[in-house]
Amino acid sequence: MVSTVPSDTGRVEATSALRSTRLRSHRLSAPAPTVAEAAAHMLATQAQEFWGGRWALAARTRGRATIRDVDAAFDRGEIVRSWTMRGTIHAIPAADLGWVLSITGERQSRQAAAVRRAEAIDEDELARAETAARRALAGGNRLTRKELFEVFEASGVSTAKQRGYHLLVALSLRAVVCQGPVVPRQGGPTREQYIVLTEDWIADAAAPADPHAEMFVRYIASHGPAGPRDFAWWSALPLGVARSAAEAASDRLTLVGEEPEPQYVVNAPAPRTTAIPEVLALPPFEEYYLSYADRTVPCAPEFLAAIGPSMNGIVRPILVARGEVVGVWTHSVAVGRHADDPIPELFTPGAATDAEIAAALDRYRDFITA
DSSP, rough: OOOOSHHHHHHHHHHHHHHHHHHTTTTTSSSSSSHHHHEEEEEEESSSHHHHHHHHHHHSSSSSOHHHHHHHHTTTEOOOOEEEEETTEEEEEGHHHHHHHHHHHHHHHHHHHHHHHHHHHHHHHHHHHHHHHHHHHHHGOOOOHHHHHHHHHHHTTOOTHHHHHHHHHHHHHHTEEEEEEEEEETTTTTOOOEEEHHHOOOOSSOOOSHHHHHHHHHHHHHHSSHHHHHHHHHHHHHHHHHHHHHHHHHEEEEEOOOSSSSSESSSSSOOOOOOOOEEEEETTTTTTHSSSOTTTTSSGGHHHHHSOOOTOOOOOEEEEEEEEEEEEEOOOSSSSTTTSEEEEEEEEEEEESSHHHHHHHHHHHHHOOO
């Protein structure tokens, strides 16, 4: 009788093939022509570490994109940053923010309700904050977070403790405001963006006929092969909603696997792989690692804890060699230290050569010091 259980060699080959396809889907082995196109392909790129989100986009852009190139895309209004899903900040094409929040915003607001009650932020308080924000930002005005909080205070809305942050998140989830152009920072990469009125800043908002199906297709295009359970984790939508979205988008997808869950790629031609280094230094909260229900595809189980999410929610920057996470790295973006050498830490000696690691980190350093 012939065994149907895959051999160890077969499993290794299957995992290698899956990694290779995902690297291409992520535009890590098939970079996009521009930063804006990389952002559009990814739809939402995790970016609560602002420098990390910008490096994630630059790493997916052809050539050696710099932090100035990414900042210019924000300044032109091609990309914004907001709390698009899971209560987490993502970089997202400006045109896509409204319809994504139409799916995820109310769910995130309900999940934040207990925190708002603890901070005594009710609907009346939110209405006062929204009125104050709209008045201050009208006509294309832009404010730093500190300046917006001063506007709240002057309007009788307290920003004490964490109230200012929660007010900002609430208005962002309602698509009243978003984070747009970057705030200049002397002597180092900026760490902040101006707050702007969404309706003034975003002039070309999209409106797909079926937002859930569109979101599922965009996720598969940028993360596939993947399935509904992966999408449900990434989007924080219920698994039933994810499965319905997959069904609604079935004419745009190809089923490539069914065990243990359906796995899809998009019907569109795959991006063309280009000659890029086989070792990559990728940012904290990297989509290639984080955005799946099962993270043992890119990373051996014994190393997951060294990357995160940790108890405080941190996910460390990673080193990826030929599709496999082989280590982590550290670097400071503090003024005067952003030009320092990043420090690598390999999980297994010999997983990548010193020259490969140095080249990967040099590419990042070129980006951050531009």
